[in-house]
Amino acid sequence: MLRTDSVSMRFGGLTAVADLNIAIEKNEIIGLIGPNGAGKTTAFNMITGVYTPTEGKVFFKSHDVTGMKAHRITHKGIARTFQNIRLFKDMNVLENVLVACHLRMDVGVFASTLHLPGYLKKERESKDFAMSLLESVGLADEAAESAISLPYGKQRRLEIVRALATKPELLLLDEPAAGMNPQESLELMDFIVRIRDQYDLTILLIEHHMQVVMGVCKRMYVLDYGVTIAHGTPDEIQKDPKVIEAYLGVE
Amino acid sequence: MELSTFFQQLANALSLGSLYALIAIGYTMVYGILRLINFAHGDVFMLGAYFAFYAISALAMPWWIAFVVALGLTALFGIGLERAAYRPLRDSPKISVMISAIGASFLIQNLGVVIFGGRPKSFPSIALFDTVVHFGPVSVLSVSLFIPVVTFLSLAGLLWIVNKTKTGLAMRAVSTDLDAARLMAIDVNKIVSITFGIGSLLAALGGIMWTMRYPQLNPLMGVMPGLKCFIAAVIGGIGNIGGAVLGGFLLGMMEILIVAFLPELTGYRDAFAFVMLIIVLLVKPAGLLGKAQAVKV
Known part of the structure; x- marks a missing residue:
């Protein structure tokens, strides 16, 4: 459904995202997590055409959509929400x-x-x-x-x-549970799974609420300082020493 | 003052106010969509008048065809102006776009001097608009009766487009959040072009009626009305169409009535608009119908 081929985004000397390789199959719900400033939203912006990646390619349903204008990409079937409600x-x-x-x-x-x-x-x-x-x-x-x-x-x-x-086929959710209490977050999880089934969607979501990500995502990618440090099922991610280091620091 | 003089001046004020309103709408629409003051708007107004002039005098078209041609050409010119002078700077700092707008304004004026000549031209007389109509002791030029009607109809049409059509909904979306609108698959460039087209068309309409009311054309004729209508838009609350109309009427009325009641101040007629601007900015900085915006820091 969606594949990014070593996409990078540089702003001057700052590399916000480096060599990102994501692959999502139809009807999957995939998480994109990482500490603040890890480059998650930048990744979304590259996929939806807000930014043109400095390097690499984005493929949607095997079509190259790299650098296409945002409204054209929406036409192709990618939709998104924003971190701060817009x-x-x-x-x-x-x-x-x-x-x-x-x-x-x-x-x-x-x-x-x-x-x-x-x-x-x-x-x-x-x-x-x-x-x-x-x-x-x-x-x-x-x-x-x-x-x-x-x-x-x-x-x-x-x-x-x-x-x-x-009427998208791929939906990108940028921190849908931000600012929600645990009860609301639980409802949101059900909601996400429900719309996936009802509208035959594939979903990529950025989220900080671990409860939400671990609950709904089949696989996830972890970014830290723009670099993909881990990729796997929720169980694998929770045990991954690099992820623990990125989130908690290490002695 | 006699009652007849009062009505005479009221008629003058109504037509001047309508013209201001028509031009002010163009400023406010562009600002609403792009947060840009299109300083070349007054010059677009001037071009509209010249296009109509040449269509009638050089190409010998019947006036109504000439007007339609002039409106169309001016709208296209406005769209081209945005493409050439503003679109390449869409992501640049606001100040760059503003400087580009001022540059475009000077360029159009001076090209006007080169192409049309600096010597004033007089607009051909069209019988329908150029007869004097008497209401008892009050006599007005027939075009002064058309002006408020045309303004009212244009405003109604514009509000219809903005509030009742798909294009209008897209315009409002772009004006609230350009990036989010883009991600809702709205072709922002197309909406911006439509906005410039409509704004320029209204400016041309104003320009044509202006030259019939004050039948002289020169390449700098857009400068003062342009500046005043910008003020009218700010007074009404820039970005708000109703506000631009209100501001235009207020400015036109005040200007004529001040001159009528205090003839010794006639020389300060143009300065008056600026005084009004300063007062409104001091008392209600967002303009009469504008909403004060809280800035997040």
Whole structure:
């Protein structure tokens, strides 16, 4: 599904990510962990086209997407959420999802401005789809509310729904459990597995809550100072001396 | 002052205010999307007027075709301006883009002097817009009656696009968070082009009506209106379309009414806009309809 071939990102003299090799199969849930500043978000930015890697290649479904523009990559089927919530805060909940739906709604500027019948039909379909997404995550009742008035946990869920509305095959979640209490984190784990099954997704997630990562991920990659120091199943990772050193320091 | 004079001045104020509003919208739209003050906007306004002038006088087109051609050309020019002067600097510091905007403004003005000539030209008279209409003792030029109507219709159309269409939703998304919008598969460059196109089209509309109201063209005619409409947009709360309209009307009204009631201050007419700007910035820095933004530190 996704493969990165020795991608590196350098900012001037600083190497944020070096020689990253990730391979993800369809329907896997894979974790990307590491201490703060390890380069996890940078890796996401390279995959989604926010940055162009200085070296290496990114392949999505065997197509080379390296350096492609972000909106083209989303078209190909990769969607993401952000570490710090970035909803469109002047819009209501439904509109936030509709923005993303429009990707799959192929009508011209004129048809949309003049509200031609073909446009209206597609607009209705988009609205139905957006509402069904909101329903499936329990946000339907808040559809008309302003996005920033939602409580934090629901904003996180809305961000995931917004990413889902682009109908992705690969979903990248950047610290979805950030700021959540243990109970909310548990719910989130169920939620992630559920959307994976329901929407036939492949998921790559960055997370600090070990409970969450260990619970849902089949395999994980560990970054430290941009370098991949370990890769394996949760059990293997927990025992890996390099990982213990990176997280706890070593005497 | 007699009542008739008052109504006379009110009519003048209404048409001047409408023109300011139309131009101010262009500033505010571009700012809303890119956080950029397009200092060349006043010169785009000037070009719109010249395009219409040449279409009528040199190409002998009927006025309505000439106007459509001028609007189209100006919109294309605005889109080209963004491509050439602003897009390459999208990721540069704000100050670089601002300097580029000021440079573009000077370039267009001086190219105007070279190509159109520095000597003022007079806009051909079009009977429909150039007749004097009498309402009792008040007489106004017919174009002054068209101006508020055209402004109102353009504003309604614009608000429709922004609030009711897919393109408008994308515009609002880009204006809130450009990067997030991009990751929702919105082609940001296309939205920016559409924004510049619409803004420039409205500026051309303003330019054409301006030259019919004050029928003289010169390559520097956009400087003062451009500056004042920028002020109007800031007064109303930059980034807010309703605010730009409000600011435009306020500025136009105040300017005319001050001149009418305090004729001894006529010489300070242009300075007045700046005084108003200073007062608004002191009292309500975000503008009348602007929302104060908390900056995270």
